[in-house]
Amino acid sequence: MNVLLINGSPHPRGCTFTALSEIARTLTAEGVESEIFHIGNRPIRGCMACGKCKDTGLCVFTEDSVNEGIARFNAADGVVVGSPVYYAAPNGAVCAFLDRVFFLKAHPYALKPAASIVSCRRGGASAAFDRLNKYFTISQMPIVSSQYWNAVHGNTPEEVQKDLEGLQIMRTLARNMAWMLKCIEQAKGHVPLPEREASIATNFIRD
DSSP, rough: OOEEEEESSSSSTTTHHHHHHHHHHHHHHTEEEEEEEOEEEEOOOOOOOOHHHHHSSSSSSOOHHHHHHHHHHOOOOOEEEEEEEEEEEEOOHHHHHHHHTTTTOOOTTTTTEEEEEEEEESSHHHHHHHHHHHHHHTOOOOOOOOOSSSSSEOOOOOHHHHHHHHHHHHHHHHHHHHHHHHHHHHHHHTTTOOOOOOOOOOOOOOH
C-alpha cells in the first residue's frame, strides 16, 4: 500500500511540506509507504479542455509536472493533496495541476481514498480545503477525514511545528488513511466493488 502526497506549494520544503512530512512519518509507523511529490515552482498551464487526453490518458502539454503526476496518481493506492492558502483559495499552480490531472482522466482514481490539507497564516483555510475536496467528490474518491478540518498554521516551518493541534490533525488523518487502505485490502475478493452505471449528463440549457 502506498500513498501519494502532493506538495502543491512553490516551496519544496516549506510549511506544506512540513505538514505532509508529519503525515508521511505516521503512515510509515502504520506500515504504509508514501512519497512526497513536489509539483515544482515553474509555471503550470491551465487546462484548455481540448479533449485530447480522452484518447491517450495524458495531457498534450509536456513541459511541466502534470503527466508525471498522472502516472503517480494511477500508481498510488491513496492520495493526499497539500497546498498553501492564497486569498482563501489553494495555490493557483496546484489548481491548474489538478484540473489537468483530473479532466477526462479521473476514471482510474475512483474508490481510491483521498484527502486534502492546507497551510495558512491565519484565515481562509476552510475555503481552500473545500475547493480541493471537490476534485475527489466528483471522481468517486472516498474522502478521508480527521478530527478537524485539515489545516496547519504558521508563516514558517518552525511556526508550523508549534501548531500542536494542526500536527495532531495530520497524524489523525494519516492513521485514518492507513485504516481505510487496510480495510480496502482486506475486502478484496470478499466484497464486490460498487456497480457502475453508465454516466448520465443532464444539460440544463433547453431549446
